[in-house]
Amino acid sequence: MALRGIKVLELAGLAPAPFCGMILADFGADVLRVDKIGSDTNVDTLGNGKKSIALNLKHPDGVTIVRNLAKKSDVLIEPFRAGVMEKLGLGPDILLKDNPKLIYARMTGYGQTGPFAKSAGHDINYLALSGLLSLFGRKHEKPVFPVNYAADFAGGGLICALGVTLALLERQKSGLGQVVDSSMVEGTAYVGSFLYRSQVLPMWGRQRGENILDTGAHFYEVYETKDGKYVSVGALEPQFYAKLIEGLGIDEDEAPHFGDFDKLKVLFEAKFREKTLKEWCAIFDGTDACVAPVLSLEEAPKHPHNLERGSFEGGVPKPAPVLSRTPGKSKGVEKLPQVGEHTRAVLASVGYSEGDINKLVENGVIDVCKSKL
Amino acid sequence: MALRGIKVLELAGLAPAPFCGMILADFGADVLRVDKIGSDTNVDTLGNGKKSIALNLKHPDGVTIVRNLAKKSDVLIEPFRAGVMEKLGLGPDILLKDNPKLIYARMTGYGQTGPFAKSAGHDINYLALSGLLSLFGRKHEKPVFPVNYAADFAGGGLICALGVTLALLERQKSGLGQVVDSSMVEGTAYVGSFLYRSQVLPMWGRQRGENILDTGAHFYEVYETKDGKYVSVGALEPQFYAKLVEGLGIDEDEAPHFGDFDKLKVLFEAKFREKTLEEWCAIFDGTDACVAPVLSLEEAPKHPHNLERGSFEGGVPKPAPVLSRTPGKSKGMEKLPQVGEHTRAVLASVGYSEGDINKLVENGVIDVCKSKL
Numbered sequence: 238m239a240l241r242g243i244k245v246l247e248l249a250g251l252a253p254a255p256f257c258g259m260i261l262a263d264f265g266a267d268v269l270r271v272d273k274i275g276s277d278t279n280v281d282t283l284g285n286g287k288k289s290i291a292l293n294l295k296h297p298d299g300v301t302i303v304r305n306l307a308k309k310s311d312v313l314i315e316p317f318r319a320g321v322m323e324k325l326g327l328g329p330d331i332l333l334k335d336n337p338k339l340i341y342a343r344m345t346g347y348g349q350t351g352p353f354a355k356s357a358g359h360d361i362n363y364l365a366l367s368g369l370l371s372l373f374g375r376k377h378e379k380p381v382f383p384v385n386y387a388a389d390f391a392g393g394g395l396i397c398a399l400g401v402t403l404a405l406l407e408r409q410k411s412g413l414g415q416v417v418d419s420s421m422v423e424g425t426a427y428v429g430s431f432l433y434r435s436q437v438l439p440m441w442g443r444q445r446g447e448n449i450l451d452t453g454a455h456f457y458e459v460y461e462t463k464d465g466k467y468v469s470v471g472a473l474e475p476q477f478y479a480k481l482i483e484g485l486g487i488d489e490d491e492a493p494h495f496g497d498f499d500k501l502k503v504l505f506e507a508k509f510r511e512k513t514l515k516e517w518c519a520i521f522d523g524t525d526a527c528v529a530p531v532l533s534l535e536e537a538p539k540h541p542h543n544l545e546r547g548s549f550e551g552g553v554p555k556p557a558p559v560l561s562r563t564p565g566k567s568k569g570v571e572k573l574p575q576v577g578e579h580t581r582a583v584l585a586s587v588g589y590s591e592g593d594i595n596k597l598v599e600n601g602v603i604d605v606c607k608s609k610l
Numbered sequence: 611m612a613l614r615g616i617k618v619l620e621l622a623g624l625a626p627a628p629f630c631g632m633i634l635a636d637f638g639a640d641v642l643r644v645d646k647i648g649s650d651t652n653v654d655t656l657g658n659g660k661k662s663i664a665l666n667l668k669h670p671d672g673v674t675i676v677r678n679l680a681k682k683s684d685v686l687i688e689p690f691r692a693g694v695m696e697k698l699g700l701g702p703d704i705l706l707k708d709n710p711k712l713i714y715a716r717m718t719g720y721g722q723t724g725p726f727a728k729s730a731g732h733d734i735n736y737l738a739l740s741g742l743l744s745l746f747g748r749k750h751e752k753p754v755f756p757v758n759y760a761a762d763f764a765g766g767g768l769i770c771a772l773g774v775t776l777a778l779l780e781r782q783k784s785g786l787g788q789v790v791d792s793s794m795v796e797g798t799a800y801v802g803s804f805l806y807r808s809q810v811l812p813m814w815g816r817q818r819g820e821n822i823l824d825t826g827a828h829f830y831e832v833y834e835t836k837d838g839k840y841v842s843v844g845a846l847e848p849q850f851y852a853k854l855v856e857g858l859g860i861d862e863d864e865a866p867h868f869g870d871f872d873k874l875k876v877l878f879e880a881k882f883r884e885k886t887l888e889e890w891c892a893i894f895d896g897t898d899a900c901v902a903p904v905l906s907l908e909e910a911p912k913h914p915h916n917l918e919r920g921s922f923e924g925g926v927p928k929p930a931p932v933l934s935r936t937p938g939k940s941k942g943m944e945k946l947p948q949v950g951e952h953t954r955a956v957l958a959s960v961g962y963s964e965g966d967i968n969k970l971v972e973n974g975v976i977d978v979c980k981s982k983l
Binding site: 238239240252256259260264280282283285342347348350351352353355356357358359360361362363364365366367368369370371372373374375378379380381382383384385386387389390391392395396397398399400402403404405406407409411413415416417418419420422423424426427428429430431432433434435436437438450451452457458459460461467468469470471473474477522523524525526527528529530531532533534536537538540541542543545546548549552553554555556557558559560561562563569 | 611612613625629632633637653655656658702715720721723724725726728729730731732733734735736737738739740741742743744745746747748751752753754755756757758759760762763764765768769770771772773775776777778779780782784786788789790791792793795796797799800801802803804805806807808809810811823824825830831832833834840841842843844846847850895896897898899900901902903904905906907909910911913914915916918919921922925926927928929930931932933934935936942
């Protein structure tokens with residue numbers, strides 16, 4: 238696999254950093270998560286297939302352990318606010334001096350610098366500061382965020398994983414690591430580059446919710462069916478629109494492609510309510526009308542297309558994209574690590590004796606899984 | 611830069627493929643876009659800094675040119691429906707035989723296989739089939755899509771770029787290329803892995819729009835201000851919620867963190883309408899209340915935090931994440947290529963004589979930029 242042999246040290250945090258670690262693990266890397274001593278419950282649902290060591294980072298011996306592990310790692314991912322790692326004595330200056338080949342990835346909301354760098358925040362705030370939240374949502378509604386997909390994951394963990402992979406590639410040439418400053422505000426804005434750069438085109442220019450791509454048009458919207466489910470309609474091109482209204486049983490005179498959008502939405506709403514989702518799929522599946530059912534998380538893995546593609550395993554998405562010769566392999570079906578499950582084994586592998594380890598447990602520097610004692 | 615020296619051949623298409631090419635270009639690759647002969651207008655707003663050659667792919671000589679270019683390329687990106695490249699005689703079997711080191715990236719909505727593989731679609735449809743659209747939007751509304759951010763860009767071009775980079779990394783070890791099958795349905799679902807995998811946690815379990823992260827909670831929502839602008843509020847943790855109610859001038863008894871969400875939303879709505887956005891920012895900026903202004907595309911580049919970070923250049927987002935030693939450099943400031951602008955130069959560089967080139971123009975195989983004649 239693409240990242241076989243790559244060792245990742247992931248300092249435990251919320252969504253974005255574990256997601257970055259998950260991607261790297263899915264594509265072959267060995268990911269060791271550093272958990273805080275005393276954190277029993279495992280709420281990291283992206284932790285499948287990772288190892289866990291539990292350390293007390295407030296104890297100098299705990300910090301030393303991280304340094305020792307970082308010397309033998311290829312990648313470190315840290316999720317803390319700007320300055321925290323430096324205060325712990327684990328800043329990039331120190332760790333890159335120990336190990337110049339280290340890729341030191343810093344996964345934050347606001348980035349390492351700037352007036353908000355030390356402020357708390359969440360996906361919704363980073364999405365707001367990126368400029369993109371102002372574009373999302375229908376015109377009669379407040380702007381609405383797509384749960385925490387946009388900044389935590391797309392503009393966060395995924396952008397960070399891209400940066401890590403680029404840095405690993407560059408390291409092949411230079412022999413050197415570097416710092417990856419992954420800000421969710423910036424990542425989100427960058428993923429939305431098209432939304433920024435295309436504003437000059439005629440398809441924009443109206444208020445939020447009145448443009449072609451942002452719910453303004455009747456031919457690019459979600460509609461409710463007779464049985465209270467939903468279809469997605471995305472017939473942008475004239476030849477696809479023709480197929481759409483054919484399937485709806487409407488004349489193009491009644492429903493011109495670029496007519497009165499609001500009136501036409503009312504017409505389409507009424508039309509789609511005439512049949513169930515199943516009936517609409519029977520009409521539209523496999524055509525070019527650009528109509529597809531809005532599937533739930535339970536339905537998506539079972540949809541015939543996704544089933545045949547093999548897109549899901551155990552009900553969760555498999556790694557994307559699919560590399561033909563060296564595909565990723567989802568860790569999603571492996572077990573979640575117990576916090577501290579691999580503490581002993583990992584320390585032993587980097588030269589700590591059983592005596593050392595026992596002492597560290599006594600001194601409250603490390604946690605080992607109770608069941609392993 | 612990480613991708614210096616990498617040659618990318620990008621067959622022109624809509625949003626996702628150009629975005630993938632844009633990312634690779636921003637991180638140092640040379641991207642040559644193959645445009646369709648006769649397409650004069652340049653609507654690819656992600657094309658800055660790319661070169662353009664204009665070819666007639668229905669003419670065998672045009673196809674031969676692509677084969678010749680692919681032999682000298684590291685990456686090919688094609689955006690066509692499954693089977694189109696094969697029909698043109700440019701399928702992966704042929705091109706990988708010519709050039710076993712080629713990374714052959716196939717950027718589609720539904721993927722190369724499966725019952726929908728030959729159907730037309732757009733972002734909204736792929737998002738629907740991924741299962742994620744069913745999670746987005748407030749409870750009293752139909753599901754709503756975040757323009758075309760989710761599938762075209764996050765689950766599309768960005769996932770494809772990740773796959774290409776992983777394949778380039780793997781190629782360093784194996785010396786071989788491979789096919790990257792980038793399906794937007796799968797990419798989108800994969801980026802939403804947390805949304806899939808975390809359903810078991812207590813923070814989920816209610817209808818869309820009634821959970822903590824999906825607009826259900828008063829402390830994780832967007833609110834309108836006195837002057838008709840919006841703030842984002844994301845105070846998930848108790849210590850941040852305390853700062854939030856403090857800044858709002860409310861007692862936590864009046865507004866318990868986990869009280870009646872709908873009632874508390876009404877209270878918060880009234881509160882936020884009491885002051886302008888500027889006044890709220892004066893209260894909350896730099897605190898841990900997790901409150902941030904919802905900025906427009908014009909405002910985001912000028913916000914003090916983004917300004918100091920240098921997140922934008924010429925009003926558009928710079929490449930993310932920031933690699934400390936070998937950062938990406940936005941091509942967004944460079945000019946858009948004219949369709950066919952580099953046809954002559956590119957063909958000359960791969961050994962075509964001026965006589966050859968003129969003949970190809972005469973026979974309608976290629977287009978050169980009028981101004982270059």
